[in-house]
Amino acid sequence: MEFPENPKPSEEEMIAAYVSTLATVVGGEEEAKKKIYSVCTSTYTGFGALISEELSYKVKGLPGVLWVLPDSYLDVPNKDYGGWDLFIDGKVIHRPQFRFNERQQTRNRPRPRYDRRRETMQVERREPMQTGQWTQEQRSPSTQQMPGEPQPVNPSGWPEQGP
Amino acid sequence: MATRLHRRRWCSFRRDDGGGCGVILALLTRRLRQSRCLPSVVSTHAKILKSGLTLYPVTSNHLINAYLRCGATAHAELAFRDMGGAANVVSWTSLIGGFSAAGRPDRALSFLRLMPAHGVSPNSFTLATALTACSALAALHPGRQLHAMAELSGLISDLVVSTALVGMYGKANCAGDARRVFDKMRQRNVVSWGAMLGAYAQSACANQALELFGEFLRLLPFPPNHFMLSSVVTACAGLGRLVSGKCTHAAVLRRGHDENDVLGGALVDMYAKCGCFEYSHRVFQLLLSPDVVPFSAMIAAAAKHGMATTALALFDEMLEKGVKPNGVTFLGVLHACSHAGLVDRGLQYLASMEKTHGVAPRVAHYTCVVDMLGRAGRLDEAVAMAGGVAAEGGDAALLWTALASAGTTHGRLDVAAMAGDVLGGSLCSGRDVVGGLVTMANGYRAAGRWELAADVRQEMARRGIRKDRGCSWVEVKEAVEVFYAGEVASCCRGGEVMEVLQELEKRMKGYDRNGRGLEMADGEEPAAASLHSERLALGFALISLPEGVTIRVMKNLRMCKDCHEAFKMICALVERKIVVRDLNRFHHFSEGSCSCGDYW
Numbered sequence: 088m089e090f091p092e093n094p095k096p097s098e099e100e101m102i103a104a105y106v107s108t109l110a111t112v113v114g115g116e117e118e119a120k121k122k123i124y125s126v127c128t129s130t131y132t133g134f135g136a137l138i139s140e141e142l143s144y145k146v147k148g149l150p151g152v153l154w155v156l157p158d159s160y161l162d163v164p165n166k167d168y169g170g171w172d173l174f175i176d177g178k179v180i181h182r183p184q185f186r187f188n189e190r191q192q193t194r195n196r197p198r199p200r201y202d203r204r205r206e207t208m209q210v211e212r213r214e215p216m217q218t219g220q221w222t223q224e225q226r227s228p229s230t231q232q233m234p235g236e237p238q239p240v241n242p243s244g245w246p247e248q249g250p
Numbered sequence: 251m252a253t254r255l256h257r258r259r260w261c262s263f264r265r266d267d268g269g270g271c272g273v274i275l276a277l278l279t280r281r282l283r284q285s286r287c288l289p290s291v292v293s294t295h296a297k298i299l300k301s302g303l304t305l306y307p308v309t310s311n312h313l314i315n316a317y318l319r320c321g322a323t324a325h326a327e328l329a330f331r332d333m334g335g336a337a338n339v340v341s342w343t344s345l346i347g348g349f350s351a352a353g354r355p356d357r358a359l360s361f362l363r364l365m366p367a368h369g370v371s372p373n374s375f376t377l378a379t380a381l382t383a384c385s386a387l388a389a390l391h392p393g394r395q396l397h398a399m400a401e402l403s404g405l406i407s408d409l410v411v412s413t414a415l416v417g418m419y420g421k422a423n424c425a426g427d428a429r430r431v432f433d434k435m436r437q438r439n440v441v442s443w444g445a446m447l448g449a450y451a452q453s454a455c456a457n458q459a460l461e462l463f464g465e466f467l468r469l470l471p472f473p474p475n476h477f478m479l480s481s482v483v484t485a486c487a488g489l490g491r492l493v494s495g496k497c498t499h500a501a502v503l504r505r506g507h508d509e510n511d512v513l514g515g516a517l518v519d520m521y522a523k524c525g526c527f528e529y530s531h532r533v534f535q536l537l538l539s540p541d542v543v544p545f546s547a548m549i550a551a552a553a554k555h556g557m558a559t560t561a562l563a564l565f566d567e568m569l570e571k572g573v574k575p576n577g578v579t580f581l582g583v584l585h586a587c588s589h590a591g592l593v594d595r596g597l598q599y600l601a602s603m604e605k606t607h608g609v610a611p612r613v614a615h616y617t618c619v620v621d622m623l624g625r626a627g628r629l630d631e632a633v634a635m636a637g638g639v640a641a642e643g644g645d646a647a648l649l650w651t652a653l654a655s656a657g658t659t660h661g662r663l664d665v666a667a668m669a670g671d672v673l674g675g676s677l678c679s680g681r682d683v684v685g686g687l688v689t690m691a692n693g694y695r696a697a698g699r700w701e702l703a704a705d706v707r708q709e710m711a712r713r714g715i716r717k718d719r720g721c722s723w724v725e726v727k728e729a730v731e732v733f734y735a736g737e738v739a740s741c742c743r744g745g746e747v748m749e750v751l752q753e754l755e756k757r758m759k760g761y762d763r764n765g766r767g768l769e770m771a772d773g774e775e776p777a778a779a780s781l782h783s784e785r786l787a788l789g790f791a792l793i794s795l796p797e798g799v800t801i802r803v804m805k806n807l808r809m810c811k812d813c814h815e816a817f818k819m820i821c822a823l824v825e826r827k828i829v830v831r832d833l834n835r836f837h838h839f840s841e842g843s844c845s846c847g848d849y850w
Contacts, residue, residue: 130506140727141796153532156500157493171504 088132088151098128102179105134108152112145113138120177127171134174275303282309282316291316292325307336314341318348323357339370347379355383359392372399374408381414390422397431409435413442420449425458444477451481451488459485460494476507483516490804490831492524493725511537515544522551525802525829525836542573550582555836556845558590575607581614588622589835591849596622613645617652624656625849629665632656636669644680647673651686658693663702666693674709684710688717722783722805726794733786747789754789758819782813784830792824800827808833809850818842 088104096104105126109119125135135158138146147155173180278298285291295313298305305313310333317326330337330345342365349358362380365372372380377400384393397415400406406415412435419428428449435442443466450459463482466474479502486495499517507513514537521530534540534548545568552561565583568575575583580603587596600619603609616639623632636653650669657666672678673686687710694703710717720735731742738744784805791801809832821828822842830837838845 127504131503131508133503139796141798144796144799153536154499154503154529156496156503158497158500 088134088153101128101132102126102134102174104151106177108149109134109136109138109146111149112142120174123174125171126174126179130171135171271303274301275306275309279309279312282312285316285320288317288320288322288325291320291322295329305333307333307338307341310336311338311340311344314344315348318344318352321352323349323352323354335368337368337370339373339376342368342370343373343376343379346376346383350379350383350386355386358383359387359389371403374405374411377405378408378410378414381411381418385414385418385421388421388423390419390424393418393422406431406434407436409437409439409442413439413445416442416449417445420445420452423453425449425453425455429458438471440472440475440478444475444481447478447481447485451484454488456485456488460489460491473505474501476502476510476513479505479507480510480513480516483513483520487516487520487523489730490524490723490802491725491730492521492526492802493728495520495524508536509538511539511541511544514540515547518544518551519547522547522554523831525804525831527551527555527557527836540573542568542576542579545573546576546579546582549579550585553582553586553589553835555838556589556847558586558592561586562595575609577609577612577615580607580609580611581618584615584618584622585835588618588625589846589850591622591626593622593626593628613639613641613649616641617645617649620649621652621656624652624659627656627660629656629660629662633665633668642677642679644678644682647678647680647682647686650678651682651689654686655689655693658690658697661697663694663697663699666690667702670706684715684717687715718806720783720805720807722787722803724787724791724794724801724803726791731787731790733783733790735783735786736781738781738786741786742790743793746793747786750792751785751789754820754823757823758816782810784809784813785816788817788820788828792826798826800829802829802831804831806833809837814844814848814850818844 088101088108105123106116106119109123110116113119113122119136122136122138123134124137127133133154143155143157146152172182275298278294278301281294282291285294291313294316298309298313310329313329314326317323317329326345326348330341333341342361346358346361349355349361359380362372362376362383365376377396381393381396384390384396393415396418397406400411400415405411412431415431416428419425419431428446432438432442432446447459447462447466450456450462459481463474463478463485466478479498482498483495483502486492486498495517499520502508502513502517514533517533518530521527521533530548530551534544537544540548545564549561549564549568552558552564561582565575565579568579580599583599584596587593587599596619600611600615603611603615616635620632620636623629623635632653636649639649641649650672654666654669654673657663657669670687670690673683673690678686687706691703691706691710694700694706721732723730723732733741738748741747784803787803787805788801791803795801809830814837817828817830817837817839819842821839828839830839832850835846835850837850
């Protein structure tokens with residue numbers, strides 16, 4: 088869900104907003120509290136709830152709702168590293184080991200570090216054999232940035248050859 | 251300030267002699283490491299020479315690296331040659347890496363080849379760096395030689411080397427080889443997984459990419475990074491799997507990657523290709539400072555969804571914001587004009603591409619314009635344009651198919667015949683030729699020229715090529731159901747699907763929108779049209795998806811006129827929105843009409 092930046096609401100206010108939003112489609116705040124299983128107000132502002140696909144489409148149009156996305160098919164929420172907290176019976180249970188999951192640094196520009204980064208190398212690749220226009224893949228420059236690129240020379244790492 | 255201090259110290263030590271040398275050297279070395287620009291490196295180099303200190307290999311290596319960091323490859327090479335026989339594996343590796351980073355991977359590899367002659371063996375860093383150079387070139391042959399070197403020397407067990415190998419095979423489109431290397435790795439880190447997923451995504455092995463990601467999530471040794479997630483999103487885009495794409499988006503949000511531009515572009519593209527324009531646009535609007543990649547994706551998305559005005563407005567916005575368009579951007583713009591019939595504007599954009607924006611048009615751009623002219627019936631211009639394009643192989647096949655299709659649609663069989671000759675000739679090659687010949691055969695049939703159609707079919711049989719079967723697929727929850735034209739027996743819940751379709755047929759016969767009933771295309775047996783794959787898929791979707799949910803069907807071929815009409819009626823009858831992705835664009839059916847305006 089989307090919240091205004093200025094003033095930014097408190098954690099309790101955000102969670103209350105989640106509950107009241109869901110309440111409009113499940114028929115009451117008590118029901119909503121039972122269905123919500125996770126909340127987050129830091130890494131992202133949103134909640135996870137166990138509802139049918141039909142109901143989820145009703146949530147889509149509600150005010151303040153940015154995205155309604157399915158959770159369970161590809162990802163296993165239990166072992167998630169995301170910075171969300173459990174929400175059981177209306178109470179927030181913090182997960183301290185995953186609490187301080189900071190927002191990922193945006194990696195739009197190469198960091199001014201010692202290791203060499205390849206800038207855009209527009210490579211002419213053989214196109215896979217498919218028809219139609221759906222394979223016009225864009226060669227995004229940043230897809231070639233790989234963290235931890237091998238550092239061929241790290242002066243501090245080589246054994247110093249004494250004079 | 252630092253320079254003055256340094257100079258004072260240097261002067262005082264100079265008087266000292268002997269033990270002072272090592273300190274001076276250390277100071278100068280540190281200066282090299284901290285240098286950021288060429289003049290400072292050169293001046294430090296000069297000081298080293300003037301101080302009369304012998305250049306130890308370590309210092310030379312620092313010098314070479316400093317030059318390479320500034321991109322001064324010529325200087326670096328000179329410094330390297332000055333070393334003479336003292337050059338060690340570090341020197342060589344730096345050179346390879348530096349040239350590769352400076353955009354000369356070919357020279358980088360040439361250095362590698364010279365190493366044995368100088369008696370220096372490559373180590374794991376060398377191999378990894380050289381493999382990176384191969385990746386940049388997408389060069390399989392040297393890559394394989396490096397693989398052999400790695401196996402023979404045992405360096406393949408090094409994590410960095412094997413990861414670089416996976417990356418190299420990926421960039422060379424050999425996903426199978428990449429996977430073999432990946433499977434043999436005893437330990438893998440996030441870069442390894444990313445390289446493998448990237449290999450699958452970019453080799454159009456999207457299904458394997460999703461499977462591999464599923465395996466990764468079951469193990470979950472560490473959180474996925476943005477590179478891995480963007481490969482998965484790209485895979486979903488190719489397959490048109492909206493649900494998987496949404497799940498991945500959820501993962502992106504939960505881990506706080508949503509401000510990443512690469513992921514933003516990939517998500518815009520994915521939502522567009524999966525038929526959800528609303529979310530595509532929303533992702534785009536939330537990006538803080540989109541660059542050419544997300545902009546191009548958004549323009550192409552609007553074009554494919556038939557929103558030419560939006561697409562062209564976005565292009566104007568992009569220019570206003572000072573973002574430079576590239577070839578892909580213009581493809582989107584031309585498609586927008588093509589699908590909306592804005593022929594003259596399209597021609598203007600083509601003319602301005604090189605003149606105003608410095609982007610040279612490629613065969614794909616001309617193909618789009620030929621298609622646009624053809625669609626609008628301006629066939630002579632289309633022929634003139636196609637004739638002036640130097641194309642070969644698969645590109646040529648697509649170009650001439652566009653012309654053939656336009657010819658048969660507008661009854662210009664002379665054009666179609668000419669295009670057919672080129673298609674059948676040696677200029678065109680690859681799988682796209684099949685599509686071209688099928689288009690011609692269908693076109694001839696539709697024009698009532700059975701004998702010409704039969705000729706084309708014979709030609710295809712003679713060459714041993716078979717046309718792609720029409721197939722459509724629908725995503726329900728996490729599974730994908732595929733349907734083939736005419737195959738009811740094997741299709742999922744076939745009995746129920748046929749019941750639904752037959753009931754709809756009956757209702758359609760009674761449905762009288764324009765005072766005409768449902769027309770059958772000449773030459774099509776009534777039964778065949780109703781068993782087209784997209785209808786089977788639609789039937790299945792109607793019984794499997796909840797009420798009110800938008801139905802999304804993906805098809806591998808162009809939608810036929812019959813089904814297009816039928817879908818318009820059906821969406822009104824069942825009061826649901828239907829989105830169909832066919833070979834060229836999206837059709838949004840709602841309330842009895844289609845977003846393409848019957849111009850596709």
